Amino acid sequence: MEVGKSYFTKLLILREYITDVKQYIFDPEGEYSFIAKFTNGTNVDFLNKDKFNILDITETDILKSNYLDNKVDYVYNFLSEFINMEENEEIVLNCIKNVYLNKGITEDINTMYVSNNDGNIYLNKKLKDSSYMPILEDIYTNMKLYLNKQNKSLKTIILKLNQLLDSNSFMNGCTTFKFSDDITVFNISNLEINVRNVMFKTLLSRITDIIKNSKVKHLIYIDEIWRFIYNNEYLSEKIFELFKTIRKLNAGIIVISQDISDFFSKDSGTYGKSILNNSFIKMFFRMEYSDTDILNRIGIFENEEINNIYKLNKGSCLMSFQGNSIILDVKSSKYENQIIKGEF
Numbered sequence: 049m050e051v052g053k054s055y056f057t058k059l060l061i062l063r064e065y066i067t068d069v070k071q072y073i074f075d076p077e078g079e080y081s082f083i084a085k086f087t088n089g090t091n092v093d094f095l096n097k098d099k100f101n102i103l104d105i106t107e108t109d110i111l112k113s114n115y116l117d118n119k120v121d122y123v124y125n126f127l128s129e130f131i132n133m134e135e136n137e138e139i140v141l142n143c144i145k146n147v148y149l150n151k152g153i154t155e156d157i158n159t160m161y162v163s164n165n166d167g168n169i170y171l172n173k174k175l176k177d178s179s180y181m182p183i184l185e186d187i188y189t190n191m192k193l194y195l196n197k198q199n200k201s202l203k204t205i206i207l208k209l210n211q212l213l214d215s216n217s218f219m220n221g222c223t224t225f226k227f228s229d230d231i232t233v234f235n236i237s238n239l240e241i242n243v244r245n246v247m248f249k250t251l252l253s254r255i256t257d258i259i260k261n262s263k264v265k266h267l268i269y270i271d272e273i274w275r276f277i278y279n280n281e282y283l284s285e286k287i288f289e290l291f292k293t294i295r296k297l298n299a300g301i302i303v304i305s306q307d308i309s310d311f312f313s314k315d316s317g318t319y320g321k322s323i324l325n326n327s328f329i330k331m332f333f334r335m336e337y338s339d340t341d342i343l344n345r346i347g348i349f350e351n352e353e354i355n356n357i358y359k360l361n362k363g364s365c366l367m368s369f370q371g372n373s374i375i376l377d378v379k380s381s382k383y384e385n386q387i388i389k390g391e392f
Contacts (some may be wrong), residue, residue: 071269
């Protein structure tokens with residue numbers, strides 16, 4: 049059986065699924081949706097069906113002091129990824145806060161809970177979900193109330209916000225999925241590069257908040273990691289930070305790359321070496337000589353290990369951990385193979 053990194057990753061996801069580990073998969077090529085279907089998980093498809101409301105206030109948000117002002121700043125920073133709003137920062141911040149106030153959400157934390165018919169919110173408290181939240185279109189509408197002939201820069205912001213929502217309709221509306229399923233696949237394969245990276249950062253932040261406030265084990269998978277770290281210092285640093293801290297949170301992060309040079313094209317190899325040094329387990333499938341030569345030059349593997357990687361047969365991999373290594377044959381059951389190949 050020809051087994052590579054993608055097959056192995058899918059097999060790992062299936063096996064972790066039966067142990068009740070919650071898993072989040074960032075899928076930049078649209079090849080993991082079948083796993084969500086098979087496991088009754090969630091396949092988040094921003095291009096075709098799903099929406100994500102950046103204005104949602106979550107359980108982790110309300111744990112912070114001045115939670116509403118913090119959320120307003122968060123939404124402002126999100127929009128700033130696409131639109132330069134510095135000249136009108138105060139107006140935009142006011143518009144964002146107004147849309148919450150218009151929905152009856154204030155700094156009083158009690159306004160974040162659904163009240164019973166008698167107005168009592170203290171029995172069986174239920175946090176308001178996305179259907180109670182304002183959406184980006186509300187900000188667009190509120191901004192137009194501030195518009196005047198003298199403020200041409202605000203007119204430009206309004207125009208760009210409208211264009212952003214027109215080209216990325218998934219940003220405008222109530223969130224259509226939950227983060228609580230056993231497996232959540234984020235299909236971001238067809239998003240424009242900047243939008244994809246901003247959504248990756250935003251979703252990763254939300255997932256990290258969930259993990260920090262959970263006692264359940266979680267795993268995060270990032271396939272084709274080069275797509276996120278290439279020319280993006282913020283995401284590179286964020287991913288590296290997770291490698292250093294995530295084990296303390298009863299969680300793990302798994303990054304997958306076809307080409308080892310993806311890691312070593314940054315900072316003269318320092319970034320890749322740091323990632324490997326902070327990886328508890330490293331898995332290598334057969335590489336070309338040029339790739340094994342990179343491993344040889346960074347000096348964290350023995351020559352024998354590097355030679356073993358170069359000589360690996362298809363379906364085998366070298367697993368390295370805590371200074372030890374072993375060659376494994378990756379095998380699946382007939383049923384697992386049918387699932388992975390979409391034959392079930």
